[in-house]
Amino acid sequence: MMFRHLSAFCALLILAVHGQTETEPPTTLITKATTTTSAPTTIAEGQWETETLNEGQAIQKALQYLLAHRQPDWGWGNDTHHVMLTMQLANNTGKEIEQQGLEMQLSAKQMEIEILLMMSKHHESPPPLSRLAAYTLALGALCKDPRSFHGRDLVAALLHREPPHDLEFAYATLAACSSAAHVRRRHIRRLLDIANAAADHSLDTISMVILALRCVVQDHRHRSLLHFVRRPMAGLARQQHADGGFGALPTTALAIQALEDSDSGPGAHQHWSLPAARKWLLEKQEPDGGWGDVSNTAAAIAALTPASLAAVRPPHCSDKLLDSKHEPLDNNGGDGGVKLAYPAHASNETDARNVSFTYTLWLGTNVTENYTLYMVAPRNISFYHVMQMAAEQEPKFRFEASSWPNGHYVHTLAGHREEPMGYHYWLLYRLPEVPDPAAPPGNQLVAPVGVDDLLVEDGEHYLFWYKKL
Template structure:
């Protein structure tokens, strides 16, 4: 007579992404190795187990039981099945929350995780509103941004991290152009990175954050797209995402024709196993190409016939580890972002639209205009007066003829403000920019900055330059770029760069 041995394990089944029910699986193993499985599902109140995508589900540990009998040893191997996308996302979100550090951040990946959590959120509100822990994580991210920006005198903030922070702030319905008195978007747009991937990432972040996307930036994106064969798959994916953001303005809809070719080329790079190479490359390609399934150029136009979205998603799902992650926090965040309905092409949630004032009125033309997308944030009321809009610019200090010290502030100020007022604003932001000036009938004369006073006997003076781009110590500006007027009469302009240089004449 067979003596059955009763084994059990706990698991769960999900009706949707939001509702999961616990189940217990009983397995009987008899002396002859025959296995029979009975699945009992306990119906418990659904709302007791309802979970949002950003709240960690109840931890359910599944372990294979180990049982030894006197007469024989039976090894039970549980067959693991690939989770569906909803289950995989929930398990990955739990993994991310479990790897949150004591300071409520995720180390160098805080921005990526916060962006991913918001992309995976379908509650119609910011994740900050869903609990104290998420508020603490959001504050930790803000602290990281402020620390990064405070080190500008040592070196400019890394462009990739700055773009990621900007995207995360935009996803949380925050204004990156007015972040504790700092303009993160200006910091992005005032630097022309030599690497095309960084450039596309920065442009995507600026466009997604309701900022200016200048005509020359759009042209560079198009140049990269037209030479797709010369660039990496990551670069082409990011360019496609940036252009997808740009063409959301109806005045730039015609640019979609320039996007279809690189999308088709990227689609053809899919491997037979469904991937595009590495995990991060596949995740980014999915976000760039999934638009072709639902409208990036329409059926037959953008390359959907050249690739399989289900195969790419399946490849990702099959590589999810038992703990819910994809190896580490960064890889998990990338995979989840690819599996969620939202993507980097549109990080700002629809419910944030009431915080924007649509002023996109400068199409790409050849009449000498800037040809940029213009979006300004509303501050509680509509204001269509163009003179009331803010301008963004940089203010730099150089010390020494050979530039031994270099400090830069990325600033935003009201239009038609004098540079003297800008200097007072900068001095409040950073002690390095404190100054002293003598008052004369024709205005203020600045003689001391950053603790360095002019030395007429040694021919050391402070000179103010007005520049079209961020000053580069390896290529200092000529004297023809010295400001023609004093600090009181010089009005700051959008997109310009101002340099005070302490040098020997």
């Protein structure tokens, strides 16, 4: 987010599974892809009003601090983009930069000069992605299109390289999304991968991933991904300290922005206290209105304002955007084991009739291969039909099944056929969480019915595991 040193990243009866008995000679059906912590204390209402008033006063003092530290060139040195973004987030008048005071316009021009200087050195060395992402976000907050910045496409430069560091990647994806650029499906898959392994990442990274995903789901075609944001939000919320903070000031400021709009993750507020986090910030403010330096002050203001990095561009800027916000869903870009699957022609009206879930394949008792699809399907659909959808989406999920009077018996998946002589079978599990090879599910979680009778439910996770019994 708004950090000066973003590059230094803080870091389981087989027949029961299929629900059929072999009473008649089967006919084989081959399905292939078709062409078509302790709970924080709750603040009373009156006390909350006092906190709100104090927050407003704190923000005004902090803005005065930033203005007092503006340099003769009307910028803030290496923090110009952070300050401009923060000031726009704190600006609730809806005015564009051209409608604001002359001094703010001069500061915006200084930022543009800094961007042009950075891009002019591109032939010498690529611009730092974290700085480029910050500039992109700041321009969006100013109602300026970073894809058409003095003949340069900053978003294209931003997406040209995929950073190895997850925090920088999430930051770049957030900036691209905020600029109404295409959010590639492989980028969404990587965000989901990080979110599903939250324990392996820093709080800064998880917060930024949540913000990026929240930006993505603002488009109705990706709104079904909202379910996958809930778990990392709840996990992040549980990391709040007894004093209300999340560690360092920038980390706390970022976590507040990731969690404060908890309609993106119902249940998050059960695990944390927004008033306690803001109170922690207020107690750290110094008499001069700042939080030690310009960078920390900008971060704190952003956390205290109603707006957040998940929605940087003001609504009145929509007429200044180019093209549509996301790439078509039928464009299957990228590679890797985790993919996305959507029903055709998903629309806002069908969102309420759809369910979101995952479908995973494991190969080997010790899980040597792991493939996952993040799927959206109509309610009350059978898992057999889900398997057909998955096979059309991804060849690895193609399967073969025997047809019996009471349903289908799946015997082959991902090119692996059951081997009764070696006791290798496909077992279907219904799980409450994404399956983890390090903590494989027990036999009590095997699906109680066969693939034709098992109806997928929202938020569940389904695993077909090829293992030795």
